[in-house]
Amino acid sequence: MATQQPLTGSCLCGAVQVRIAASPLLTLACHCRDCQKLTAGAFSLTTMFPRDAFSCAGELVEGGRGTVGRAHYFCRSCLNFVFTRIDAAGPRVNLRTSVLDDAADFAPFVEVMAGEKLPWVHVPAVHSYTRYPETPEELQALMADYSRWRSG
Numbered sequence: 001m002a003t004q005q006p007l008t009g010s011c012l013c014g015a016v017q018v019r020i021a022a023s024p025l026l027t028l029a030c031h032c033r034d035c036q037k038l039t040a041g042a043f044s045l046t047t048m049f050p051r052d053a054f055s056c057a058g059e060l061v062e063g064g065r066g067t068v069g070r071a072h073y074f075c076r077s078c079l080n081f082v083f084t085r086i087d088a089a090g091p092r093v094n095l096r097t098s099v100l101d102d103a104a105d106f107a108p109f110v111e112v113m114a115g116e117k118l119p120w121v122h123v124p125a126v127h128s129y130t131r132y133p134e135t136p137e138e139l140q141a142l143m144a145d146y147s148r149w150r151s152g
């Protein structure tokens, strides 16, 4: 699926604007209890991008648990959950897919933490993990598979 670049998006009130000059690396749904509470929904949606291709304008506040190495950013005005930086994930940004103007183009390819999934939820992901992919190599393989899937 060809997607026009740069990709753009915004928070609920429009005060935060994002722009990404790269193709997505991977799309995910996370069913963990934290994501259910953070999103006030059944799961979180992530589209992962290289950090250096991602830019964000507008005032942000940090939220979530304040876990070291894991920063969740929200619009200061409307408190919409916009993106996460996870130090262990390397130079990548986990953008909440709903923020993207073309969110419909970024169906979740992988679901993680399916062990905590609410029992009535069904996500048509290609790969499903009870927890997370265990190794960086496994994550790399998923990204390669996603790239083929998107272009196929």
Ligand SMILES: [Zn+2]
Binding pocket: 011, 012, 013, 014, 015, 016, 075, 076, 077, 078, 079, 080
């Ligand atoms: Zn906002």
Ligand SMILES: [Zn+2]
Binding pocket: 030, 031, 032, 033, 034, 035, 036, 044, 113
């Ligand atoms: Zn989660």
